[in-house]
Amino acid sequence: MFISPAFAQAAGGAAPSGIAAFGQFLPLVLIFVIMYFLLIRPQQKKVKEHRSMVEALRRGDQIVTQGGIIGKVTHVREDGELEVEIAPGVKVRVVKATVTQVLTKTEPAASAE
Structure with a gap:
């Protein structure tokens, strides 16, 4: 009475092809590349400069x-x-x-x- 019957949905399309699967991961890859150039690389450069400054004391x-x-x-x-x-x-x-x-x-x- 309070429980409605559950109906299985028809199967969607075929499994994603190689290009479509890559398209799903492209935003993730782009985010990692942007994070590398905005955060990781400048920090490594700063550490290298500090190390050379300390060694030159x-x-x-x-x-x-x-x-x-x-x-x-x-x-x-x-x-x-x-x-x-x-x-x-x-x-x-x-x-x-x-x-x-x-x-x-x-x-x-x-x-x-």
């Missing part, structure tokens, strides 16, 4: 850390740390990766010829 560079501390590099250690002078006579150890900006860059020493 040397004694005498004035830097800014992620915490906002401004100081001058007094010693570059091989274990991924810097010794930074933040005030006269006050030196702190800082992880290289936390350097966000180099304010003033020292020129490399001229080679003796």
Whole structure:
């Protein structure tokens, strides 16, 4: 009385062909390509630039850390740390990766010829 009979619907068309199936995935592929060029690629470029900036740090560079501390590099250690002078006579150890900006860059020493 309250339940209506269920009728099976007639079968639709044939299964999608190769071109039609590709057409269904085309928007998904386009979204991935757009995301790659707008998000992934610029982020990889930014990471590469930061890595090269950190590798080029040397004694005498004035830097800014992620915490906002401004100081001058007094010693570059091989274990991924810097010794930074933040005030006269006050030196702190800082992880290289936390350097966000180099304010003033020292020129490399001229080679003796």
